[in-house]
Amino acid sequence: AxxxxxxxxxxxxxxxxxxxxxxxxxxxxTPYLFWYVQSPGQGLQLLLKYFxxxxxxxxxxxxxxxxxxxxxxxxxxxxxxxxxxxxxxxCAVGGANNLFFGTGTRLTVIP
Amino acid sequence: DAGVIQSPRHEVTEMxxxxxxxxxxxxxxxxxxxxxxTMMRGLELLIYFNNNVPIDDSGxxxxxxxxxxxxxxxxxxxxxxxxxRDSAVYFCASSPRGLNTEAFFGQGTRLTVV
Numbered sequence: 317a318x319x320x321x322x323x324x325x326x327x328x329x330x331x332x333x334x335x336x337x338x339x340x341x342x343x344x345x346t347p348y349l350f351w352y353v354q355s356p357g358q359g360l361q362l363l364l365k366y367f368x369x370x371x372x373x374x375x376x377x378x379x380x381x382x383x384x385x386x387x388x389x390x391x392x393x394x395x396x397x398x399x400x401x402x403x404x405x406x407c408a409v410g411g412a413n414n415l416f417f418g419t420g421t422r423l424t425v426i427p
Numbered sequence: 428d429a430g431v432i433q434s435p436r437h438e439v440t441e442m443x444x445x446x447x448x449x450x451x452x453x454x455x456x457x458x459x460x461x462x463x464x465t466m467m468r469g470l471e472l473l474i475y476f477n478n479n480v481p482i483d484d485s486g487x488x489x490x491x492x493x494x495x496x497x498x499x500x501x502x503x504x505x506x507x508x509x510x511x512r513d514s515a516v517y518f519c520a521s522s523p524r525g526l527n528t529e530a531f532f533g534q535g536t537r538l539t540v541v
Contacts, residue, residue, distance in 0.1 A: 357534075359518055360530075414475070415472060
């Protein structure tokens with residue numbers, strides 16, 4: 317069965333520090349992988365996506381993610397976090413008729 | 428393009444009443460999705476349309492929920508009768524080519540059933 321696990325419910329980092337949000341997935345075929353960000357009271361915005369090819373993908377707002385098939389992971393990274401990055405982050409895995417979301421990781425940025 | 432437009436943004440209704448949520452997808456997108464977001468269950472796909480045809484409605488919780496897409500530019504999600512446990516944020520999203528491509532989300536409708 318398809319599933320997405322985001323093991324960290326809440327992460328706090330200092331502004332300027334590096335960030336890594338974890339995502340593990342279970343999917344029977346080659347997955348389509350996404351990271352979305354949701355600010356309070358807003359819809360979800362796509363940060364980046366992986367379909368095939370280079371396993372390191374670049375997204376908007378300075379984010380990147382690396383697909384590791386052997387670990388079934390698609391972790392999101394940013395080298396230097398800004399206060400405006402505080403939000404909820406969702407990993408998702410897509411198939412033919414569904415898009416499964418993880419439960420999200422809430423990011424708090426402290427000055 | 429204005430993006431995916433949902434209305435209303437907030438809805439408060441009494442238990443037993445009919446509720447209709449509306450969505451206008453991005454022009455040219457042929458896939459439309461309805462999601463429900465709650466603290467307990469996270470984001471759940473309720474139903475998925477492709478070219479105005481429902482493809483997968485297995486996520487619709489029960490018969491009280493129904494969704495329609497009469498044309499490429501409009502969809503509704505109806506709950507009749509509503510119950511307090513239906514309180515959630517309902518998102519509509521559209522994409523150009525189905526679930527394997529980027530889904531663009533609306534800002535959601537926050538539904539409160541009292």
